[in-house]
Amino acid sequence: MRLTNKKIETLRVSIANVLNNVLEWQIEEIKFISNGVNNAVFLIREKNLGMLAIRTPWRTEGNLNDINLSGMISLKKEATICEHCHKYILVPKVHKLYLGEEINFLVSDFVSGDAKEIPSYDVGKLTSKIHKIPLDDLSIIDQKERTLTNIISHRITERVHSLSKLINNSIIIPSSEEMEAILNSSQTENSLLHLDVRPPNLIRENGIIKGIIDWDNAYIGNPIMELMRISESKELIEEEFLKGYDDVDIIENTDEVIQSIYRLDTALMLSILFTSYINDSVKRDYYFKRVRFLSQEINNTL
Template identity: 70%
Template sequence: MNLTKVKIEELLISIHHVLTNHLNWKVDEISFLANGVINAVFLVKEKNLGKLAIRTPWRSEENMMDKHSSGVISLKKEAAISEHCQKYHIPVPKVHLLYLSDDINFLVSEFVLGDDQEISSFEIGILTSQIHKVPLDGLSIIDQNEQTLSSIIAHRIAERAQTLSQLINTNIVIPSTEEMEAILNTSQTNNSLLHLDVRPPNLIGKNGRIQAILDWDNAFIGDPIMELMRISESQEIAEKEFLKGYKDVAIIENTKEIIQSIYRLDTALMLSILFISFIQDSRKRGHYLKRVNGLSQEIKKYTG
């Protein structure tokens, strides 16, 4: 399912109707900016508030990549985590309004202006470290539901492996969810807030400095090794430079390879499904299918 011009226009009209008729805002202009896998983003110019960014889910619930995903959950997570991060000076857009209804759901945030200058992987490493050091201070992630990250990842790997097996008509052999969860639970690293989608498209920069980090759809509380393995496996950031900025590389050195491999497998499975079903890219699809096979074999050696 792709975001069509017809769907963009439908969303634009719905948002404009709510802003002007339900909220009595004075909208001077509204235009489509971009979209991700879950949300479309619109730029609104409002007479009193100025430029605003509005995120709204565009993909139907049944067409989400993970069956536990939800457009409403996406917006609620973004709002709650952004408000929490702002208290600790993490650069996130200020949230103005979360609007939920039977007709349309959207989140209104400050519009942060950036430029095309590249943000260094070193700077991204510094920011990721700062996020991992944010006090949790009672923060609750709506779709974590008091589950441990170990439990979530173990079950998600099983679900993703089943989905990918069906897509490629090949059985992917992995340990049981109980075995994977038990292995992940042996990690000695303290829990942190994890963004879990740290990459250039989710960062707004100006003059090479980060102005804001967006898109907390994937966020959880748990082992920061998960974040580091996802960044490494995704290959969208220069890893050596990133780790220089992150600094605390000892947590990787002190984490068992089997734990690292399980977290990597979760990412490789997700990217394989992404490049088969959602984004047509044969090169990346082939790469991540090989990674799934290789990581599955590595994990099998440890677990027998």
């Protein structure tokens, strides 16, 4: 589904109405600046707070109750994690989480940037800082009491089923219980994981990182998951990234089968992405091969 101009205007009017009439802010300007798969972003200027960014869910197809719940969870997750991380790393300061009957949105500082490339070394440094953030009483709303190992092992099973239907071919993997037991054998301490560390989610200016956004995929778990996702996604220069990351020894100290299971989760996701949502046959075929290879590697250990 495409975000239409009509929908943009409906969102803009709804946001302006809440800000002016419900929250009693003094809005001098509001304009649409971008959108992703699920969220639209508006820029506002408030008389006392200055320039702010507003993120609001825009998709309307499917079950409306499910979409509203999903959008609400996404905003709560972003707000909770940003507020927790604000004193440790550069994230936009949260000003207001508004959850209403007609619209939900999150208001944060607007951080300007440009499209200049960021050194992968610096991204490694930032990722290392994220993994060192004290967890304290941080709770991830869509993780609840589940472990990352439980989430990933079941997600892999679901993704294998989805991909097998798409390509009309079976993919053999261990049971989710077997994979979870393997992942649970790791002795690495849990960390906060962003799990979508890539250029589009990094606000940068003149090659310097000014902030990281979009915590939709974030969980608490083994940092090896993050490192394998970054390696498998190939959106950064891995060698340079690892030079910036402070604790690369955890890779050497982690069994290869654990690394392969976390890699498989990402390879499956990208296979489905380039099959169903983005028409890129080269990347699709590459990740098909990665899924086959990783599945075989995992099966060979059992």
